[in-house]
Amino acid sequence: MAHEEARGAERDPAWIRGFTQPRLSRRQFVRGAAGAFATIGLAQLIVACGLPGTRDTGAPADFDWPAWWKDQQQNGQMNFANWPLYIDTEGGRHPSLEKFQKETGTKVAYRPVIQDNAAFFSQISPVLQAKESIGYDLIVISNGWQLTQLMANRWLIPLDHSRLPNFKKHAGKIATDLTYDPDLTYCAVWQAGATAIAYDANQVDEPIDSIEALFDPKYKGKIGMLSDPDELGTAGLLALGIDPETSTYADWKKAAALLTKQRDDGLVRQYYDNGYIKALQDGDLIVSQAYSGDIFQSQNSGYPNLKFVIPKEGAVLWRDNSVIPLHAANPVDAIEWINFYYRPDIQALIEDWVNYMCPVPAAKPIIANELDDPDVAESPLIFPSDEDIARLKEYPLTETLEAHTQWVGLFDPIIQS
Amino acid sequence: MRSRLVPYLQTGPAMLWLGIFFVVPLISIASISLMTGNSIAGWDLTWNFSVFPDAIDQYSPQILRSFLYGGISTFIALVAMYPVAYWIAFHGGRRKSLFLFLLLLPFLVSFIIRILTWQFILADDGLVIGTLKSVGLVGENAHVLSTPTAVITGLTYDALPWMALPIYVAIEKIDRDLVEAAGDLYASGYEQFRRVILPLSAPGIYAGILLVGITNVGDFLSAQILGGPNTTMIGNIIQTQYVQNADFPVASALSLILMLGLMLCVFIYAWVFGTRTIQEYA
Amino acid sequence: MAGRGASPGSDSARPVRSRPWSRFVLPVYVTVVMLYTLIPIAVMIVYTFNKAPNQRLTFAWNGFTTEWYGKVFQVADLTQALWHSLEVAVISSIIATALGTPAALALARRKFRGRGLIDLTVITNLTAPTVVVGASLLGFFIALSIPRGITTILIAHVAFNIAIVIIVVQARVSGYDESLEEAAQDLGASPLVAFQKITLPMIMPGIFSAFLLSFALSIDDYIITSFVAGQTLTFPLWVAGAVRVGIPPQVFVMGTMIFVAGVLIAIASLIMQRRSERNLARSDPASRATT
Numbered sequence: 001m002a003h004e005e006a007r008g009a010e011r012d013p014a015w016i017r018g019f020t021q022p023r024l025s026r027r028q029f030v031r032g033a034a035g036a037f038a039t040i041g042l043a044q045l046i047v048a049c050g051l052p053g054t055r056d057t058g059a060p061a062d063f064d065w066p067a068w069w070k071d072q073q074q075n076g077q078m079n080f081a082n083w084p085l086y087i088d089t090e091g092g093r094h095p096s097l098e099k100f101q102k103e104t105g106t107k108v109a110y111r112p113v114i115q116d117n118a119a120f121f122s123q124i125s126p127v128l129q130a131k132e133s134i135g136y137d138l139i140v141i142s143n144g145w146q147l148t149q150l151m152a153n154r155w156l157i158p159l160d161h162s163r164l165p166n167f168k169k170h171a172g173k174i175a176t177d178l179t180y181d182p183d184l185t186y187c188a189v190w191q192a193g194a195t196a197i198a199y200d201a202n203q204v205d206e207p208i209d210s211i212e213a214l215f216d217p218k219y220k221g222k223i224g225m226l227s228d229p230d231e232l233g234t235a236g237l238l239a240l241g242i243d244p245e246t247s248t249y250a251d252w253k254k255a256a257a258l259l260t261k262q263r264d265d266g267l268v269r270q271y272y273d274n275g276y277i278k279a280l281q282d283g284d285l286i287v288s289q290a291y292s293g294d295i296f297q298s299q300n301s302g303y304p305n306l307k308f309v310i311p312k313e314g315a316v317l318w319r320d321n322s323v324i325p326l327h328a329a330n331p332v333d334a335i336e337w338i339n340f341y342y343r344p345d346i347q348a349l350i351e352d353w354v355n356y357m358c359p360v361p362a363a364k365p366i367i368a369n370e371l372d373d374p375d376v377a378e379s380p381l382i383f384p385s386d387e388d389i390a391r392l393k394e395y396p397l398t399e400t401l402e403a404h405t406q407w408v409g410l411f412d413p414i415i416q417s
Numbered sequence: 418m419r420s421r422l423v424p425y426l427q428t429g430p431a432m433l434w435l436g437i438f439f440v441v442p443l444i445s446i447a448s449i450s451l452m453t454g455n456s457i458a459g460w461d462l463t464w465n466f467s468v469f470p471d472a473i474d475q476y477s478p479q480i481l482r483s484f485l486y487g488g489i490s491t492f493i494a495l496v497a498m499y500p501v502a503y504w505i506a507f508h509g510g511r512r513k514s515l516f517l518f519l520l521l522l523p524f525l526v527s528f529i530i531r532i533l534t535w536q537f538i539l540a541d542d543g544l545v546i547g548t549l550k551s552v553g554l555v556g557e558n559a560h561v562l563s564t565p566t567a568v569i570t571g572l573t574y575d576a577l578p579w580m581a582l583p584i585y586v587a588i589e590k591i592d593r594d595l596v597e598a599a600g601d602l603y604a605s606g607y608e609q610f611r612r613v614i615l616p617l618s619a620p621g622i623y624a625g626i627l628l629v630g631i632t633n634v635g636d637f638l639s640a641q642i643l644g645g646p647n648t649t650m651i652g653n654i655i656q657t658q659y660v661q662n663a664d665f666p667v668a669s670a671l672s673l674i675l676m677l678g679l680m681l682c683v684f685i686y687a688w689v690f691g692t693r694t695i696q697e698y699a
Numbered sequence: 700m701a702g703r704g705a706s707p708g709s710d711s712a713r714p715v716r717s718r719p720w721s722r723f724v725l726p727v728y729v730t731v732v733m734l735y736t737l738i739p740i741a742v743m744i745v746y747t748f749n750k751a752p753n754q755r756l757t758f759a760w761n762g763f764t765t766e767w768y769g770k771v772f773q774v775a776d777l778t779q780a781l782w783h784s785l786e787v788a789v790i791s792s793i794i795a796t797a798l799g800t801p802a803a804l805a806l807a808r809r810k811f812r813g814r815g816l817i818d819l820t821v822i823t824n825l826t827a828p829t830v831v832v833g834a835s836l837l838g839f840f841i842a843l844s845i846p847r848g849i850t851t852i853l854i855a856h857v858a859f860n861i862a863i864v865i866i867v868v869q870a871r872v873s874g875y876d877e878s879l880e881e882a883a884q885d886l887g888a889s890p891l892v893a894f895q896k897i898t899l900p901m902i903m904p905g906i907f908s909a910f911l912l913s914f915a916l917s918i919d920d921y922i923i924t925s926f927v928a929g930q931t932l933t934f935p936l937w938v939a940g941a942v943r944v945g946i947p948p949q950v951f952v953m954g955t956m957i958f959v960a961g962v963l964i965a966i967a968s969l970i971m972q973r974r975s976e977r978n979l980a981r982s983d984p985a986s987r988a989t990t
Contacts, residue, residue: 051452051665053459084941089754089774111930112776115940118661119925126841135930149456221558227641263646270563270645274942278533281758282540284562297945301752302759401457408662416479416649416657427805428817431798431861438858439824442835501732504725514907515965516729522961523736524915526743526954529938529946534739537758577736578915582908586871589904624870627825628863628912635828638921655830672831679826 057129058154059326069160069331077107078333081120081136083320084112086191088353096349100340106333114140116273121146124325128155133327137334140190142320143180143395144230145404147187150323152399156186157324163335164188166342173386174319175359179245179394187321188338191293191356194381194392195231196315198290200280202305211239211311213287215258220267224279224288225259227271229411230395231316232259235289236411238313238393245394249406252396256410263414271415280306291318292381293356300375308381310391317392320356345370352376358383450669460666468670476654476671483650484678486565487634490572494580494629495622497573502584502621503614506591517585521578528575532642535571536562563645571639576629583628587621588614619690626686631679651675740958747951755945767948771956774949777937781953783849784918784934791856792913798857799864800906804898806865807872824862832859833926840927847929855927856920860913867912871905 080097087110088096097108114120120141124134141147150156161168167175167188175189199208203222214223214235225232234244236255247255262268269285270276277294279285281303295308324334340346344362351358352371358364361383368377376382384392398404450468454460473480505516523531538544541560549555561567591614599613600606637652644650651671658668747768750761772778806817836855840847883893921935928936938950 051449051454051460053455053457055457055459084937085755085945085947093775111932112937112940113930113932115936116660122660122663123837123926126838130841221560268646269560273641275536275642277945278536278758279540279562282537283542284540284560294945297753297755298757301755301757301945302761303757401455412657412662416653417647421811424805424809424811424814427801427809431802431865432817432820434798434857435820435824435861438836438839438854439827439832440820442839443823443827443831445838446831446835497732500725501729504729508725512969514904515969516733517908518911518961518965518968519733520736521911521915522958522965523740525918525957525961526740527935527938527950528919528921529935529942530743530951530954531739533942533946534742538738538742574736577732579912582912583867583870586867586905586908590871590901620870624866627822627866631826635826635830637830652828652830655828659830659834668834669831672828675828676823676826676831680822683822683826 052129054125054129054149054153057131059157061154065158066160069163072332074104074106074332074336075330076105076333077109078137078330078337079109079111079135080334080337081111081113081139082190083114083140086112086140086320086354088350096341096346099346099349100337104333104336104340106330106336108333108337111136117142117144117146121149125149125155128153128326131327133329134325136325137328137330138322138337139325140320140322142318143178143187144318145398147180147321147323148399148404150325151181151186155326157326157328157331158185159188159324159338160335163332164339164342166339170342170344170347170360170362172359172361173389174317174357178319179397181321186323187319188323188342189359190320190322190341191354192317192319192359193292193356194310194315194317194384195226195234195289195291196308196310197287198276198280198295198306198308199287200283200285200305201307203283203286207307207309208287209309209312211235211313213311214289215239215262215267216287217265217267219286220265221269222284222286223262223267223269224276224285225262225268225271226276226289227273227415229408229415231289232271232415233407233411234316234393234395235259237396238311238315241313243314243393244316244396247396249403252407252410256414259411259414263417293354296355296379296381310388312391314391314393316395317357317389318395351382355379355382357381446669446672449665450673452666454666456663465666468666469674472667472670472674476651479649479651479654480674480678482648483634483652483675484682486569486572486640486650487630487636490569490576490633491580491626491630493569493573494576495625498577498581498625499584499618499622502581503588503618505581506585506588513585513589517582520581524575524578528638531574532571532638535574536643539567539570562643563648565644565648567643567645568639568648568650571643572633572636575639576633579628579632580625583624584618584621587618587624591617623686623690627683630682634679635675740954743951744955744958747948747955749948751948753945754947756948756951757945767952771949771952774947776932777934777947777949777953780932780937781934783852783931787849787852787856787933788914788918791853791860791917792910794853794857795860795864795913796906796910799861799909800868800902802861803865803868803905804872804902807869821862821865824859825866829859829920829922833923836923837926847927848931851927851929852924852931852933855923856917859920859923860917863912863916864909867909868902868905871902871908 087094094110097110101107120139124139127134141150161184171189174192176184178184178187178189181187197208197211197214199213201207213219214225216223225235233252233255236259237244237247237251239258240251240254242251242255270279272279272288274294276285276288276290277298280288280290281298290308292308295306298306322338324331328334341350342360344360344366347358347360348363348366348371351360351363352367352373355376364377364383367373380388396407398407448462449460451462451464451466452460453463453465501520505513509516539546539561541547541562542550546555546559546561550557550559561570595617596609596613599609602609635652637650637656640648640650640653652675655668655671655675658664658671746756746758748763748765749757750764750766751757752761802817805811806814806821833855836851836858837847840851845851880893880897883897884890888896919935921939924933925936925939932940934953938946941947941950
């Protein structure tokens with residue numbers, strides 16, 4: 001490996017060692033996650049003077065990625081970490097992954113181990129900080145503080161877009177217009193969705209079309225809010241008519257005040273993670289903040305009374321992104337898979353099962369005709385119209401630790417009172 | 418055969434395990450609580466003892482609430498399960514183990530399943546509240562979920578077998594002849610219970626309260642899933658600070674505060690009720 | 700002290716003289732409590748027969764089906780997760796019971812230097828919030844480059860089960876009269892035989908309870924496991940993760956299977972007990988009096 005010597009000279013040798021020898025790191029193969037305290041070693045315990053931070057643990061800023069990609073080759077295997085039930089499944093198998101293996105020869109070890117962005121990040125960050133491979137070649141992570149850190153620490157391998165012709169051809173606006181990664185350096189959207197509001201049509205007199213319903217004393221004690229500070233805070237901003245993307249600290253404070261009042265007035269029944277779906281289904285809630293895919297699935301499993309609306313004030317669009325973590329052993333296989341799932345027929349397979357917002361518009365006719373599932377194809381929650389997309393806003397960009405701390409410091413105490 | 422080495426040989430393996438996989442990691446928690454810094458630049462040990470008063474100051478409602486909820490649920494579980502343990506031990510006959518096993522059986526099924534079904538049963542229009550509403554026993558807006566009652570109910574439910582088992586173990590070993598003799602001495606069954614059975618089962622009560630109380634004060638799943646606004650417990654805060662905010666010093670400090678508070682309770686209990694003495698007399 | 704000399708093994712099986720209170724009120728109460736703990740199980744079993752058009756479980760009744768029982772092992776990761784859970788629960792409770800029981804014996808019966816420290820360690824282990832235990836253990840494993848997986852889950856589960864075993868067995872042993880064991884030794888029994896014949900039967904219910912507790916705690920643990928599991932998924936981890944997008948009906952079916960397996964084990968043990976009692980009664984007429 002000539003490039004190793006050439007570049008190794010002027011860089012941190014430890015970093016280069018960990019990075020340019022994927023086979024070695026595969027042998028060490030950190031089988032799995034790590035945790036919040038990863039970096040505390042016995043040695044450090046005895047010395048006991050501190051814990052290292054994440055600074056300077058990623059790839060060097062001037063690393064020659066195109067040259068690196070040129071040296072990589074397909075290994076015929078990859079480890080894919082995803083959220084549970086987030087890929088097409090039939091009888092315990094995943095047809096899209098099987099097709100991928102048939103066509104490219106790459107066998108995918110599929111692990112639905114991600115249950116929460118923060119929790120997953122707290123498991124992988126100590127490993128990345130130790131400059132080791134996390135054992136996965138592809139992970140799916142939502143835009144938010146954890147993804148921001150992955151990018152800022154340069155803990156991700158930039159995508160080689162020359163290997164993504166399908167992405168170029170078929171990716172819709174949802175996948176190409178990313179405020180958090182404007183040049184699409186690292187992120188290829190897996191699925192997207194909107195955080196808006198859902199309500200129980202059986203319990204309201206007229207359809208709800210405004211976010212003000214979340215603050216309406218009429219529904220006192222029957223209003224659900226989300227326990228994710230990002231979701232809660234943006235709801236407050238939208239209710240005040242502020243665009244979250246361009247909001248300032250002063251705006252956040254106003255939103256926090258509004259949400260504190262909402263809680264103290266007894267309007268909020270509970271701050272839910274995903275339990276709001278069940279609460280809506282059981283009739284415990286009249287109106288709630290909600291994720292689009294959940295409600296679509298509820299409607300099709302015995303709860304047609306649940307309605308999802310993008311309120312006139314707007315809603316926020318989130319995206320779950322496929323990214324390749326640094327030190328990944330099989331980057332070529334991973335990027336080939338990204339390219340593969342941007343093919344409309346493959347995307348149709350996945351979308352017809354997953355039911356979130358589809359990054360490939362061309363999958364729509366295939367779902368409607370070949371898969372014969374008009375419910376999914378016609379759903380505005382899966383293939384939103386341009387008009388709907390226009391009403392979807394971006395989250396505030398809390399790119400620095402300071403901004404993030406400010407945000408969390410304002411909204412966490414509301415949730416955890 | 419009273420070699421002085423025997424107790425060390427007996428406790429050695431267990432202590433070795435706990436020493437390596439519990440004490441060593443725990444010491445690191447203590448040192449981390451005194452560090453300052455952030456996740457990017459790293460943390461330095463600055464002996465920042467003010468983290469403790471600050472944390473207590475900021476989170477005292479949640480700390481107090483945890484001990485309150487934990488205490489109430491432990492007490493209810495004790496009162497509810499003592500008669501069950503008593504009956505199984507004294508009147509369970511040869512099927513005692515079977516009864517215990519049956520009591521524990523629902524708890525082999527994942528907590529998520531239990532909580533999901535409880536949510537369904539206790540829903541506003543569900544089996545219980547819905548029925549009460551239709552009969553007119555409770556008001557239209559009555560609900561149990563998302564209230565302190567729900568959190569305490571959840572904590573109590575999960576505590577039932579953990580309370581029953583140690584009490585059963587202690588009662589089961591009480592000498593039957595002693596009880597009979599007491600029955601001859603004291604005319605009333607109450608006196609017999611109060612003067613003989615209750616004191617003799619004290620070690621079991623102690624163990625049950627330890628098991629249940631400690632778990633419940635530190636719990637966060639019940640509050641997270643069954644609670645509403647203003648039911649947050651200290652476990653939730655610790656969890657959030659660790660996992661979501663990566664504020665390790667505050668999380669470590671809160672963990673230590675919680676542990677010290679719990680140990681204080683244990684020692685007060687042992688002091689007030691003189692558990693050791695009772696054990697020696699029994 | 701009356702009755703000190705009675706054999707503890709046979710004595711404990713004899714019911715205490717009955718009063719109306721314990722004959723009628725208590726059994727009814729015990730039944731009610733047992734039924735109460737079984738309510739969620741009943742709901743779970745009913746809903747395994749519910750149709751689920753989206754392959755996700757709902758509490759809306761969509762019609763009767765036995766489909767999910769045929770497809771119970773079709774969610775491959777879930778099946779694997781269940782096996783992991785059972786494996787960890789069985790092995791960790793065996794190890795914890797094996798390590799914890801002798802320690803409990805020593806703590807309950809001996810005074811020795813360092814006892815206070817051990818007591819303190821056990822109580823600290825019990826008082827440590829699970830989040831703290833999980834997170835600190837993880838740091839430890841990473842520091843020593845121990846790959847996370849089923850082994851680390853096992854280590855963690857043993858670590859929290861040991862203290863439970865010690866507390867429960869200690870409650871059984873404490874106050875138990877050692878003179879019996881000593882008498883046996885005076886009569887020429889080796890310490891091992893004396894332990895086997897006298898002490899072990901006496902503390903067996905304690906050991907059994909401790910094992911059951913460990914098993915149940917282990918199979919249900921979510922928090923600590925989530926930290927040290929690595930890529931390995933256990934049943935609670937899988938289910939907790941799946942809740943985000945809706946859990947498949949197979950989860951309830953597996954819960955039902957665990958429950959039914961438990962009931963079957965209970966029935967089997969009952970039948971075996973009956974049989975051995977009958978044999979015993981035939982060979983030893985005196986024992987009839989106590990049953």
